[in-house]
Amino acid sequence: MSETIIALDNVSKCYRRYHRPIDRLKEILLPGKKHSQKFWALQDINLEVYQGETLGIIGQNGSGKSTLLQIIAKTLTPTTGTVHIQGRVAALLELGSGFNPDFTGRQNVFFNGQILGLTKKEIEAKFDTIAAFADIGDFLDQPIKTYSSGMAVRLAFAVAAHTDAQILIVDEALAVGDAKFQARCMKKIRQLQGDGVTLLFVSHDLSSVKFLCESAILLNQGRILEQGTPKFVANRYIALLSSDHHTDHSSDMIALEKSHKVETEKSNAFADNIPNEQDYHRHGNAFAEIKSAIITNLDNIDLKGKVETGSKFKLRVNIQGNNDLDDIVVGLSLRTLTGVILYGTNTYLLKKSIPSLSKHQSTVVEFEVPCFLNKGLYSISIGVHSTEGISYDWIDDLVLLEVINARLCDGLIDLNAEVNLPEIPPVLSLNRDPQI
């Protein structure tokens, strides 16, 4: 078993709440008389996190998640209890909270990196990687106060993810970034997990928690209500939300809706052709090359990645030969943004052979796909390889698919179930006539 890297022993946090701002002033000017009420944001938290573990933290608005993370990040002291942290913590708490709004992004990378424990030299060595990850172009030399929240979070995540910290805290931040950036963050998080980084991940997106985390806790009114596998804890959270009729969960719902809206608005800008190489994992010997891939309707009209549930779409892939090839197979892998493969196929499996391709010759392969997906964002990776499986070209997450579903249902797919209320035949009186 790995060693404990975070240990909280009976941690509680009490805030003082004032009805009116004047009460705070009165308390300062006239010490002795209290004009506030105590409010326990966290109570009796006992928690151990192991090195390399990814812990999901779930809970309604106001349940104490941020307070807990701030205590672990040591930006807040608990009222009672003890906290032991081994190693350096890089925390991505409130949006760009570590940034100085008057400094440029570039200056803030140094400023923030140093707060997170790196030397100037170390930041210099990592600067290009951080800038490439954030991918905010010329804004890097503009003051942070001119940034959109999405830009600030890109830069903040880029710095936090490249500080070689042993513990990384990510609090809801990814919901603000666009879908392409979220996918890149997910990949980076997976890489950090592979490197043994301990991760605390707060999200309202339960599928991300289930996908990324090995364990989870459910906070409710400042206490740990449940602890266990992400699936178990997520189910408890759903049960809590639906059982707690008297509580107003509108803000939780608004947060979910908002994050979805941000994703979908930004996704329209997603390029339909080959994006920046640095963003995507691409491999192959380049004997053939994927030149473009777009989503169209059956009349070949570009849908800009937007497809409705229940419709059919075409994925049109343009390939160019860089050698003379007579054994080309083109395939696709449709995934959730967290990387779960939902469907994969190729021209070989679909029993369609692609005519030989000579050097500099192009061809188009169309996959016609009925869309059974539920509303959400998905990615399609595309590959070209030989019948023996030698990769000519493969691009991860080349196409972003935004599915719109007018019907409301749960889950990743919409099976379009129907419901019937059959008439129950009247109960027949039992005929006990022995002749029958």
Ligand SMILES: Nc1ncnc2c1ncn2[C@@H]1O[C@H](COP(=O)(O)OP(=O)(O)OP(=O)(O)O)[C@@H](O)[C@H]1O
């Ligand atoms: N400085 C403060 N003074 C008084 N109360 C506070 C303060 N900070 C937080 N609280 C209260 O403590 C409780 C827990 O807040 P916290 O921000 O930790 O919740 P959260 O689970 O992160 O919520 P959200 O999902 O909305 O971010 C809330 O009721 C909040 O109003």
